[in-house]
Amino acid sequence: MEKSGVRDRKSKTDTGDQKRTPNTTLRNQKRGADTESKLGSKAPLPHKDSGFISYVHPSHSDTIFTHLHRFWEEQLLVDCTFPLQGNSFRAHRLVLAAASQTPAAVLGPGVEEIAQCLTPVGLRAVLEFAYCGDVTVDLSEDWVTEEVLDACQCLHMERLRERCMSKVATSPATQRDKSLAVIKDMWERGVGCDITIKAETGERHSAHRVVLAAGGDYFRALLCGGLRESSEDVVCLRGVPSWVIESILSFVYSGQLRLGWSRIWELTDALVQFQLEEALSLCTDFLRDRMDEGCCLDVLVLAETYGLLQLGQAAEEYILAHFQCISAGEKFKDVPCALLERLLEKDSLCVESEIAVFRAVVSWVEDNRKERLPCLPELLLRVRTPLLSYSELQEALSCSLLYRSPGTKGTLEALQSLMEGNYRGPECQPRTPNQVLVLVGGDTVDEDFKKRVPSQTLWFAQRFHRGFGLIRSIEWKAFTKIPELPRFRHCVCLLNNKLYVLGGRSFYGALDILKSAV
Structure with a gap:
């Protein structure tokens, strides 16, 4: 099975242990289709070796x-x-x-x-x-x-x-x-062992045949399925390092794994190969517990390569929640186009402003302009340009990269129409992790300040501009309209990310009290 990862442009250290990434780079994913377990969470136990953490499966x-x-x-x-x-x-x-x-x-x-x-x-x-x-x-x-x-x-x-x-x-x-x-204890003393597991480099590890078979599906099939190895005293596991075999045997006999960044990727590969689901769950716990901006992309690739759904979901949620920081890092430049498109489509992508999404797209294309320029039009379709402020629209229109691809003509026209205030294209909603301040209906005075008029419009705070001290000025933008009738003195509530407008008045007469909700 092909393994993919993000190339490690900058090494990071964690408790004295280098964080090593999978064997190949995320770029390899572009040559193949994108791939998209109920694993319980176990609390890590501290170990005297600061470079490793001992994880124990409680029901092993x-x-x-x-x-x-x-x-x-x-x-x-x-x-x-x-x-x-x-x-x-x-x-x-x-x-x-x-x-x-x-x-x-x-x-x-x-x-x-x-x-x-x-x-x-x-x-x-x-x-x-x-x-x-x-x-x-x-x-x-x-x-x-x-x-x-x-x-x-x-x-x-x-x-x-x-x-x-x-x-x-x-x-x-x-x-x-x-x-x-x-x-x-008998295994550690070599008592009663009746099989030897041999690494390709020659190291030998003794074990009990029946315990090994009870430890996982792979060994069960190997030792109980009538294969040649079921009658042999020495079984060679080709391509598996000796330390991996030692870790696997230690888990089978104790339910415990010592995990660190120097071994997590290779060990996870082996545990998938040998179908040791309990041990694999400890590796996924380690990766979930220690998720950060430096490893989350690698974790997502690993999870999607091996179908680790819960780990993949956790990694994607982490990336979406920290997108602005991650997109500024070196590893982001190796994300495949299909994955980047998928992330940009998410409502839960968390950024201070949509211009951060635009900048991330431009930076990603600029890293390898020759190969990635054809991807630019599709990526720009996932940037929510109607959410850009006036100054951000100016920045986007000044980007020379947009004029190098014929496929970006539609985006340029949309940006220009937004600048001129005559945009007629599709609207889009703010990305959901953001705390959005919304003004709903109410009444206002007319242009001549002669009478009050009920309003149908919802406005949202598109951007907070920093002023002196604690002062902030708010840039408001029309969001949508309340269906007839306009209303004021109403109630609002939010449930499951849906805004409900309840009751209120449509005008000032005694008979204008509303008994409806939208």
Whole structure:
């Protein structure tokens, strides 16, 4: 899959860690079509290394044991068998060891013989506890409790024994957390590992086959799907750096990732490739939490490349909210035309004045005039020229770039007509993030100051001009008209960005009180 990003003209540092961008530039998007998960937010945990932050997925052990339980039910990757009283019970030795006080004893070759003294009821309770963190057998019967306690003693299941004897049981989720911590400890010590993941550069990383398969869809298909790798002791992941493999394995065993700008882009690529959605959610959390003007464009490209909808929405909202600052930066010059058009169309694009949008378009075209000049007419159609003030219209008409493309003739005519006050083109609304001051109706005096006249017109404050001290002068512009009748002494309210005008009077007589709303 092609990866796109914004070229890093200026490097930035963040807590001592350089913010590196994706491997290729945003310019590459122009050669392909634009691309447009329910990921929960986890709170970052501080780490002693100032360059990295540890992110933890809170329900990771639940996910791992859900898959392990499914493997048990489907008899996938099971590696030990207990024949008892004509019945055969199969299980994963590692899962049983994780629930035991002495994992090494359960991992040993004689566990099947040790279990010969168990009863089916006792063994079933042990297996349920190992995979689920709880037991469903009825412990109110003394003989059942005795058989389960015998199984606990035989297999050193101290936590299950406490569960049977205690009236206040530890939650199954807590038990699963403890079991996964035991598995992680065994992995770190290399106990019971039965598969080796090899990087292309030769580094080797040991793991447990069943835990790796429970960690994600890619490894599940690789190890349980009948492929050649399912029977091999060494699996090579080509094109994946050793540190990425180490990070993936660390997450599978702990639900934790250490993230920093030096590794976030490459790690996110790998997590998408290996379909590790929980780990990917931590990367998206990192990118969302640390969004700024320097990385938001890269984040948007990454999200759209891999279909990360929520992250893409967050990045786009950030860009729209900080457009004026971002458009003045170096990375903005590498935004593809299609993306720039999409941003300029948004009502939620936040700028102090529409002239900032015009300047951004001109700056973007000037950066590569030869290639981008043909894009200028379409981009100018997305600039809301009727919102420009008189002085801003003068600035736009003085821009030499507009006279270099035959496609900008319509824009030039519109600008000129706006200057002369005879514009007849389509109107446009202010961009919605701005706080817009609107005057609605009311009454006013006529030109001769002889009588008061109800008004239908809505005016909005197009621009606030700075004066001395706290003084501001307001440049007003007609917005629209209230449908008949004109009204004054009315009420107004705003709901879901719609303005409602309620009641009021249409004139001064006792019968001119209105009972309508618009």
